[in-house]
Amino acid sequence: MDVDTGVDDSLALLYLLASPEAEIVGIASTAGNVPAPQVAANNLAWLDVCRAPEIEVTLGAIEPLAIPLxxxxxxxxxxxxxxAELxxxxxxxSSRSAAHMWVDLVRAHPGEIVGLCTGPLTNLALAVRLEPALPTLLRRLVIMGGAFNHPGNTTPTNEWNVHVDPEAAKEVFDAFSAAPPDRRPIVCALDITExxxxxxxxxxxxxxRAGSLPVEAVSEADPPEARSVASNPIVRHVTDAVRFYFDFHRLYDLGYLAHMHDPFAAAVALDPALAVTRPATVDVELAGTLTRATTVADxxxxxxxxxxxxxxxxTDQELFFDRLISRIGDFARALYPHEAGAPE
Incomplete structure (x- = not known):
């Protein structure tokens, strides 16, 4: 996982921790939603909340390749x-960098590792510089990023993750031109994640599903200072995190909802059959006055x-949410079976 945790990145991490068929072999913390050190702190904190075994968490690049963060x-x-207050x-x-973790892992397990990137692609671009064969050493790569036949969410034409480091995105897509068809990146762009x-x-x-009490009804009438009192810590922190995301989307007239970009990408990483895909040649515009950081699909x-x-x-959105709720809910119940009273 290479993440910029992030509300929806948090749910992607929870989804994978809750999935018995997934083994997380490393987490790279990339600068994006917040600076990389805060991303790393969030990743470590979520592992604690989820009572996870030791999983390597690395610090990624502090800045994008060519522009300020x-x-x-x-x-x-x-x-x-x-x-949420984790x-x-x-x-x-970890003592090694995110880029070196990428390289070391794919060299040690050629053809076995699925990479999931839900933030800017800085660390992966740096890893490809260290190991140009990385695209053929991965089993598959899943990227949340880009916008094609869809408006951007950062500028009229571009999506946040690519906007933060367009040079890195271009390097990654260029590098994967060498990958065979069965190892092309699966790209979850705004077209589908919104x-x-x-x-x-x-x-x-x-x-x-988690057996958490009380079952709260989050509302747009809730003031910013409101906090969940759910008895299950996972449910409580998720509720507080997602309610902020609801408030943000409502502020920009998108409705009282939250786009679950990153957990969808995590679900696709585990089960590509969840996604209907179409092959294309993707490149990233770097020179356009109005369109810099736009992903273009031929x-x-x-x-x-x-x-x-x-x-x-x-995709089947209802099936995705059924999986998200059942997996994280069952996981939360199993970790905290006696949390039916007051919060910890």
């Missing part, structure tokens, strides 16, 4: 996890270049 605390909260972890960051709409009912269903082969990505164009 831009973060988005207005979207994800001052610490990156909305209104405990400070005693876990220790159809993955979490609403307050989903949080209530999660609490019910669907028809006009460039005369081989496809280097499989872009998700369809």
């Amino acid at each position: 831009r973060t988005t605390e207005d979207t994800h909260g001052p610490q990156g996890v909305g209104y 405990p400070v972890s005693d876990r220790v960051l 159809t993955i709409e979490m609403r307050p009912k989903h949080l209530s269903l999660l609490a019910e 669907w028809a082969g006009m460039w005369g270049r081989e496809s280097n990505a499989d872009i998700v164009i369809g």
Whole structure:
């Protein structure tokens, strides 16, 4: 996992921790939603909340490849996890960098590792510089990023993760031009992830599934200072994190909802059959005055270049949310079976 945790990145991490078929072999902390050190702290804290075994967490690049870092605390909260107040972890960051972790892992396990990137692609680009064969050493790569036949969420044409480090995104897509068709990156762009709409009912269903009390009804009438009193710590922190995300989306007239970009990408990483994809050649605009950081897909082969990505164009949103709620809910119940009273 290479993440910029982040509200929806948090749920992606929880989804994978809750999935018995997943083994997380490393977590790279990339600067994006918040600075990389805060991302790393969030990752360590979530591992504590989830009573996870020791999983290597590395610190990624502090800045993008060629431009100053831009973060988005207005979207994800001052610490990156909305209104949630995660405990400070005693876990220790790895001594190796995120890029070196990428390289060491794929060299040690050629053809076995699925990479999941839900933030800017800085660390992966640096890893490819260290090991140009990385695209053929991975089993598969899943990227949350880009916008194709869809408006951007950062500028009229571009998506946040690519906007933060467009040079890195271009390097990665260029590098994966060498990957065989069965190892092309699966790209979950805004075209599909903005159809993955979490609403307050989903949080209530999660609490019910976890056996957490009380089952709260989050509302747009809740003041910013409101906090969950859910008895289950996972449900409580998720509720506080996602409610901030709801408030952000409502502020920008998108409705009282939250787009679950990153957990959808995590679900696709585990089960590509969840996604309907279409191959294309993807490149990133770096010079456009109005369109810099825009992802461009050549669907028809006009460039005369081989496809280097499989872009998700369809899914079953209801099935995704059924999996999200059942997996995280059952996981939370199993970890905290006696949390039916007051919060810890």
